[in-house]
Amino acid sequence: MGLKLHRQYKKPRFPRRLRRLWSRIVGLLLLQLFAPARGHSQNPSTPEKPVPILSGTAGFLTSVTAGQTLLDTQFNPVLLVPLGECWLVESRGEFEGEFQHQPGGSFGGPVNKHLDYLQADYIANPYLTITAGRFLTPFGIFNERLYPMWIRALQPDPLILPIATASSDGAMLRGGFPLSSAANLNYAAYVSVASIGIDGVESERHVGGRAGFFFPGPRLELGGSWQKALQDDRKNALGLHLAWQPRAVPVSVHSEFVRSNQGSGYWVEGAYRLSQLRFWQRAMRRTEVVARGQQFFVGNISPDVADSLGLPGAGTREADFGANYFLKDGLKAVASYGRQWSPAGNFNQWTFGIAYRFLLPLGREGTP
Amino acid sequence: MKRALLFVCAMLLALTALAASSNRKEMSASTPVVHSSDPDTMRTLGEQRFRANCGRCHAAPQKFPPRAMATVLRHMRVRATITDEDMRLVLFYMTQ
Numbered sequence: 001m002g003l004k005l006h007r008q009y010k011k012p013r014f015p016r017r018l019r020r021l022w023s024r025i026v027g028l029l030l031l032q033l034f035a036p037a038r039g040h041s042q043n044p045s046t047p048e049k050p051v052p053i054l055s056g057t058a059g060f061l062t063s064v065t066a067g068q069t070l071l072d073t074q075f076n077p078v079l080l081v082p083l084g085e086c087w088l089v090e091s092r093g094e095f096e097g098e099f100q101h102q103p104g105g106s107f108g109g110p111v112n113k114h115l116d117y118l119q120a121d122y123i124a125n126p127y128l129t130i131t132a133g134r135f136l137t138p139f140g141i142f143n144e145r146l147y148p149m150w151i152r153a154l155q156p157d158p159l160i161l162p163i164a165t166a167s168s169d170g171a172m173l174r175g176g177f178p179l180s181s182a183a184n185l186n187y188a189a190y191v192s193v194a195s196i197g198i199d200g201v202e203s204e205r206h207v208g209g210r211a212g213f214f215f216p217g218p219r220l221e222l223g224g225s226w227q228k229a230l231q232d233d234r235k236n237a238l239g240l241h242l243a244w245q246p247r248a249v250p251v252s253v254h255s256e257f258v259r260s261n262q263g264s265g266y267w268v269e270g271a272y273r274l275s276q277l278r279f280w281q282r283a284m285r286r287t288e289v290v291a292r293g294q295q296f297f298v299g300n301i302s303p304d305v306a307d308s309l310g311l312p313g314a315g316t317r318e319a320d321f322g323a324n325y326f327l328k329d330g331l332k333a334v335a336s337y338g339r340q341w342s343p344a345g346n347f348n349q350w351t352f353g354i355a356y357r358f359l360l361p362l363g364r365e366g367t368p
Numbered sequence: 369m370k371r372a373l374l375f376v377c378a379m380l381l382a383l384t385a386l387a388a389s390s391n392r393k394e395m396s397a398s399t400p401v402v403h404s405s406d407p408d409t410m411r412t413l414g415e416q417r418f419r420a421n422c423g424r425c426h427a428a429p430q431k432f433p434p435r436a437m438a439t440v441l442r443h444m445r446v447r448a449t450i451t452d453e454d455m456r457l458v459l460f461y462m463t464q
Binding site for chain 2: 131178219245
């Protein structure tokens, strides 16, 4: 009863005056935002009329982890359908067969199907894109930008990848714009409201954002991510990321750091294209060597829950070294060696394979 | 929580609105090269922007047909949150 009385006399969280002020501020800002969309151009995205395309990655990997061989076949089709001058509908599916040596002697295993994203993007103006549907969660940079097989420099996932990167079902605001001639800002703010619960398209309820500053001069991007779960323990996850391509040498450095209830950790990766070497230049130009170091610290979840999320159940360190050879555009051969140290046991991981990126226009290709 | 959400959204809207208004001023005053009709200048700028933006994640792909490339660039604009100006210059570079 006392609690009820207290609630009756509790001040409303948003007094009427404050609500009115908020609505005015948001209204004015929205007017500001959408004004340039009218004045900027009738064609805010591209001068060429875009055509639907089917793209994606196909790959085959053989990995030997702690003496166990895994044949991993992946097919990730990406469908892009531009509509009018401001819309894009895009989708990516994942079909992955993981085949292991069975007791009978043959290889067998599950074929997993997963819808990574199916989203509609509306390019409202040069600074804002509104996205609705199922989308890749913009937490850090690996999940959104580096995940495809033909892009990633090392095929094994970073240990911290499962943290805060489950696909989102909801809406997102994102964009990028120059702050000055020396820096660009990119941002994303999202809310995932649905939890469909259907196998293959499961999701969770959360809210979050990411912001990054890109400095074109030194080709350096620094940014941070935040996510708050709106279910279960309602915990926060924080992330930092870095991407750097120095001008003097053909090196590409990426790094991420995450701190969350599920665990914390970091990875740092450097990839060096051997184009500066003066011998066997034709081959060296196509060759890239990679190294990655990473560490994972357990969070406040049980080893079983960690395992179900794809996280290590104990504190883990890992070092990976690899080489990629670009056979032709979109086709590369990959090889890597990694060693993991953990209280659960130390082991080696060898990976060999091939990755191919394809692109098929689904319409007339030339200039209209 | 709701207040924090509203605050974050308002800050983002304010930031983009600020950039929109400041960039409108800048466009007329200090960025004639972007709207230059000189193909060589645009190609050079496009290559620079390509290396700075796209090179952050992947190697240069081959040049696709212009209409396919327009779709790819629209996709990358959303995925990699590259700026409108950079996207236009990269598209010019990749289709010339």
